[in-house]
Amino acid sequence: MKNIMTVLIITLALLNSKVSAKHYDVKLLTTDDKGQNMVMSPGFLKISPGDTVTFSPSDPSHNVESVSIPKQVKSFTSKMGQQFTHTFDQQGVYLYKCTPHFVLGMLGVIQVGAAQNLPMVMKDWSAMSAGVAMNKDRVNAYLSQVK
Ligand SMILES: [Cu+2]
Numbered sequence: 683m684k685n686i687m688t689v690l691i692i693t694l695a696l697l698n699s700k701v702s703a704k705h706y707d708v709k710l711l712t713t714d715d716k717g718q719n720m721v722m723s724p725g726f727l728k729i730s731p732g733d734t735v736t737f738s739p740s741d742p743s744h745n746v747e748s749v750s751i752p753k754q755v756k757s758f759t760s761k762m763g764q765q766f767t768h769t770f771d772q773q774g775v776y777l778y779k780c781t782p783h784f785v786l787g788m789l790g791v792i793q794v795g796a797a798q799n800l801p802m803v804m805k806d807w808s809a810m811s812a813g814v815a816m817n818k819d820r821v822n823a824y825l826s827q828v829k
Contacts, residue, residue, distance in 0.1 A: 710744035722790030750806035787817025
């Protein structure tokens with residue numbers, strides 16, 4: 683009887699984690715409705731481990747590529763102009779860019795659960811931000827939302 687209860691509890695817990703996984707959308711925009719150029723919308727997203735994000739480019743010139751991510755996580759790069767869906771299983775802060783528009787500050791930040799790698803992301807960002815010509819403040823504002 684005890685074993686059956688244990689199996690039941692584990693099954694319910696697993697079902698619950700599947701059901702509670704959420705799905706989010708990020709648009710990769712040449713211009714948003716506020717007149718911002720080369721922008722991820724939303725640029726900062728806080729999600730939970732196991733949640734999924736779909737990145738949708740507004741035109742063929744955009745993609746997403748991981749820039750600074752938790753150590754144990756595999757990097758990702760989407761094909762230009764194509765919708766890309768990614769499940770974020772590992773906790774941490776993910777800084778990512780649009781490959782061709784990095785220099786224009788087209789980056790975004792996704793926080794998945796706890797932000798244990800934030801110091802490394804900040805270090806990476808400060809090292810690479812010299813190569814970004816505009817919208818640096820926007821990226822800083824995203825990073826400042828990580829809590
Ligand atoms: Cu782009």
